[in-house]
Amino acid sequence: DKAREWVRWAAKNNIDGIKFFGWNDETPEVITAAIDEAHKNKMGTVAHLSQLGVANFNGRVAGEAHLDSITHFYGHMESLLKNRTIQDFSAGYNFYNELDRFGQVADIWDEVYEPGSPEWKDYLEKQKANKVTFNPTFNIYAASRDLMRARNADWQGSYTTPQLWNYFQSTRDNHGSYFFDWTSEIETSWKRFYDRFFTLVNDYKNMGGRVTVGTDSGFIYKVYGFAYVEELELFREAGFSPLEIFRSATINGAKEIMDPKGAEPDFGLVRPGYLADMVIVKENPLQNLKTLYGTGFVRLNPATNKQERIGGVRYTVKDGIVYDAPKLLSEIATMVAQEKQSVTTPVPPPAPLAPLP
Secondary structure, eight states: OHHHHHHHHHHHTTOOEEEEEOOTTSOHHHHHHHHHHHHHTTOEEEEEOOTTTTTTSOHHHHHHTTOSEEESSTTTGGGGBSSOSSOOOOTTOOTTSHHHHHHHGGGGGGSBOOTTSHHHHHHHHHHHHTTOEEEOOGGGGGGGTOHHHHHTOTTHHHHSOHHHHHHHSSOSSSTTOOOTTOOHHHHHHHHHHHHHHHHHHHHHHHTTOOBOOOOOOSSTTOOTTHHHHHHHHHHHHHTOOHHHHHHHHTHHHHHHHHGGGTOOOSSSSOOTTSOOOEEEESSOTTTOGGGGSTTOEEEEETTTTEEEEEOOEEEEEETTEEEEHHHHHHHHHHHHHHHHTTSOOSSOOOOOOOOOO
16 A cells, blocks of 8 residues: 555656665565556556565566566576576575675576576566566676676776776675676676576567667666667677667667557657657668767778778767767767866776777
């Protein structure tokens, strides 16, 4: 009753949707009631099915409760455990020690039913029947499988503020800064896990389930804007074709937002009468997604036999207003350089991106 009352209060105060997270002290019945009340008030629902509650409210249970979207990977594999009902954590596991939390979560990869098995297919078919959207946010945990690559990405030196860079460094004080003793063994487990997660999401898309593109930037070496393009690349690695990726990133996301309202979106497609939200590029991203990065793509010019940096978004159009994307990038780089004059970074970031000749 309290959950339903809170949802009604939220609806009256112009809240469009609810994200559920954690609920170690709440029952599945409370969450189910809140989801039901949200739908009565035309509000969307999404959940991060945290380890604190996933043993009792996994992806399958969430789907049966008619949750609209599952974000991240949590809840999926826990619905596919084959010899137990709770992941086999170590005896000393402590959720609030983030090395335990993120160092062990990927170990579930070999505790689940095999891709393509009847149990695997049954889970996905039930999620589709319940109209659950998968929003995988592959990028936010990508550093877990290759920390060196994330730390030294092209944009870190020029576009990551020193404050954010310091937040990324290993410490028990900041959420997502969990690389206290990040070993090749842990990275290998994450690579195996990603193989399973990629297959799950791609299989769901192939059977007609809705998948959308998103990030969780500001943590784990992920910087706004750049992480979104990385997500597109990870969708490609998962098995999506470039056209399928852009459908997930555009109209699928628009429908995910508007379906709970019982309305058709007026954005997410290039169509008369729709909001003019677009990016305009010089290169063909279907041929190379890397050209969407603000840092562009380094390519050898056959005419000069010299490398050149090409790509990047040229213009962004939001609600009919045209923005000069390279100018915005330049302003950000200047702001970051200025911040570095006054903010100390005990662990130095990569050097700013040097211009090519």
